[in-house]
Amino acid sequence: MTTITWRKLAVLGTLFCGLNATMHAAQADLDKVRQAGVLKVAVYKGMQPFSDKDSGIDVEIANALAAKLGVRVSLLPFEAGENLNDDLRNMVWKGHYLGYGPADVMMHVPVDNRLMAENKNVSIFAPYYRERVQLVRDVRKIPGCDTVDCLIGKRVGVEKISIAAMVLLGEQDGKVRESVRIYDTAADAMAALKAGELDAVLANQSEIETAVRGDANFPLAELNFPRLPRQGWVVGMAVKQGNIELARALQAAANELNATGELAKIFAKYGVTPTKP
Structure with missing residues (x-):
């Protein structure tokens, strides 16, 4: 029979505590949203038909997602920065230096490999529209x-x-x-x-x-412009890197909206074809 020394037990205990802390941290983001009863959602200002004056496709999707999580929405409308990296920093993982944000999730984020590589502090997921x-x-x-x-x-x-x-x-x-x-x-x-x-x-x-x-x-x-991608670009959502359970819950909610046809109805309300990513 193998003898487990006190030193080994101490090491195992340290590893277990570390793993438990990581799991707790991953769950904490979703727990925090549910305990507060509010999902803070960042949406662009003046982006018709997706978000403009507290209405639009992104706003309605945000409300539908929050309902699936059993909470209400608090919108954080913001002006687009000079580039997407600024928007992700200000609205997803750090917050604006003036104290605005960050949100729990940001809508209308390009699902792009290069953008993901440049922004290690965010997780981009749940594509819901292809723009052209x-x-x-x-x-x-x-x-x-x-x-x-x-x-x-x-x-x-x-x-x-x-x-x-x-x-x-x-x-x-x-x-x-x-x-x-x-x-x-x-x-x-x-x-x-x-x-x-x-x-x-x-x-x-x-x-x-x-x-x-x-x-x-x-x-x-559709005219062919060499400088534009023929298939357009896909948009989805973004949360702070490490907010795993929140991302999973939002992804599951988005999947349900798509499966039940609720997502298509939201797009149809604004006359937009729900182009699949």
């Missing part, structure tokens, strides 16, 4: 459009400081630059299109769909 840049045109002014050539001499709206503006202004050495009209938001550009002040708009698919609501006069078309 699309062209919407007034068919009465532009009957067909397969390449950017159809936009030459036309009036094309884009949102300032957006991916759409960047790619269109730089496409083929500025081939259609003279056609571009800059607006404060994609929603403003879409309003101008519907009012007859523009011939087309280049914007995110969700921004277009929520504005046109299937109007046959404004069909969507």
